[in-house]
Amino acid sequence: MSSAIVFFMLYFQRKKFQYAKERGELEKQYGEQLLQSRLEMQEQTFDTISQEIHDNVGQLLSLAKLQLSLLEKKEAGDKVLITEIKVNVGNALNDLRDIAKSLSTSRIQELSLLQAVEHELQRINRAEAIVCKVEVSGNEHQIAEQKKIIIFRIVQESLQNILKHAQATTINVVFDFAEKLNITIEDNGVGFITGEKEKIETGLGLMNIVKRAKLIMGEATINSVINNGTKITLTIPYV
Template sequence: MSRPIDQILVVIIAVVAVLLFLAILFLVMVMYHSSRRKQMAREKLRIQEQYEKQLLESRLEIQQQTFHFISQEIHDNVGQILSLAKVELNILQQQLNGNGELVVSVRDNVGKAMTELREIAKSLNHDQAQHFNWQENLREEINRINKSGVLSAGLILEGEEECYLKDQQKLITFRVVQEGIQNILKHAKASSLLVNIYQSKEYTNIMIIDNGIGFDPDAALNGHSGLGLKNILNRVALIGGVAEINSNTGKGTCLRINIGHA
C-alpha cells in the first residue's frame, strides 16, 4: 500500500513543482515585458526630447540668422537713408538761414532715431552679442524703456561681478530676458517691472517681476497664447537652466530663471 501512496506523493510534488515553475516563469515574463515597455517608453521619451532639442537649436540658428540679416539691413539700408535725410535737413536749415525751428527738431529726432537703430542693430547681431557684456546690454534695454515712458523699469545686479556664463548661454539668456520684458510690455498692463540678477560661481539667478494684471500660467501654457512662455522655458532648458513662472490674476507675475555653471 505504501508504494502507490509514495507514487501519488511523487506525482503531486511533481505537479506542484511544475505549477510553481510555470508561475515563476509567468511572473518573470510579466516583469520582463513590463521592464521592456518601460525601457521603450524611456527610449521614446529620450528620442522625443532629443528631437525637440535639435528642433529648438535649429529654430535658434534660423532666428539668429534672421537677427543678423535684420541687423545688416538696419545698418546698411535704413541707417544710410536716415543719414542722407539728416544731411538734407542740414542743407534745408542753411537755406532757411537758421530760421527753421521745425527742421531743427526733425533733424534732432532723426539723429536720435539713428542712435536707437544702431543700438538695436548691435543687440541683434549674433557676433557682436557674443562679445558683449549682456548685463550692460540689458541695462541699455532698461534705459530705453524708461526713456519711452511706457512704464518704470529697474535693474538690480547682485553677487559676483564676473560673469561665468558661456558665450552661447550669455546670448540666449539675454534673448530670454528680452522676451520676458517684451511679454510684460505687450500683455501685462503693468506700471513697473524689475529685473533682479544674482551671480555666483555656481549659478546665475534671474527674476523678472511686474505689477501687472497677472494670468494663469497653466492655462496659458496649455493654450495657443502660451507659445512665448513655452519658448522661454525651452530656451532656458537648452542652456541647462530651469525657468519657473509664478502669477495670479490681478497680482502680477514673477519669472524665475536659474542657470547652473557646469
C-alpha cells in the same frame, strides 16, 4: 502556467518597458535638438535683420538727416518744423541702431550678460514710458557664449512680453550671482491668472521662456497676480 511562459512574459514586458523608455529619451533628445536648431536659425535671422537695419534703413535715415541740415542752411521753409523733423529723424536713427545692436549676436558676445541686459533696459528707459531698474548681488560669473546668448534672449523675451501686454510703469531686474545664476524680472502691470495652465502653454512668449531655460539645464517659474504684476524667476547653472 509553466516557468518558461512566465519567463517569456516577463522578458517581453521588460523589453516593452525598455523600448518605451528609450523612445521617450529619443523624443526628448529630438525635441532639444529641434529647439536648438530653431534658436540657431533665430540668431541667424536676428543677425540678418540687424545688418539690414544698419545697411539700408540706417543709411536712408542718415541721408534724410543730412538733407534736412542742408535745407536748414538755405533758410528755406519753416525752420522750426525742419528742426523738429530733424530731431525726430535723429531719434528714429538712434532707436534703430539700438534695436540693431540688441538683435546682433556678435554685439551681445562683445558684452557681459549683465552689460547686455543693462543696455536693453537703457533702451526701454529712453522711451520714458516705463522706469527700469537693475540690481546686482554677488560677483558676475563667466558664462559660456552660447549659454549667455540664450539667457539674454530669455530676458529679452520677458521684457518684450511686459512691453506688449503688461501695461506696466516699472520693471525691476535682479541678478543674484550665487551658486547658480538667479535672475528675477518683475513688473507692476495688469498680471494674469497663473493657475490657468493654458495661459502659459499657449502663450508663445511664456512657452519660449520655459523651453529655453530647460535647454540650458535651468528652470523658469512664472508667477502673476491680477492687477499686481508678474514675476519671472530664472535659475540657471553656470556650466
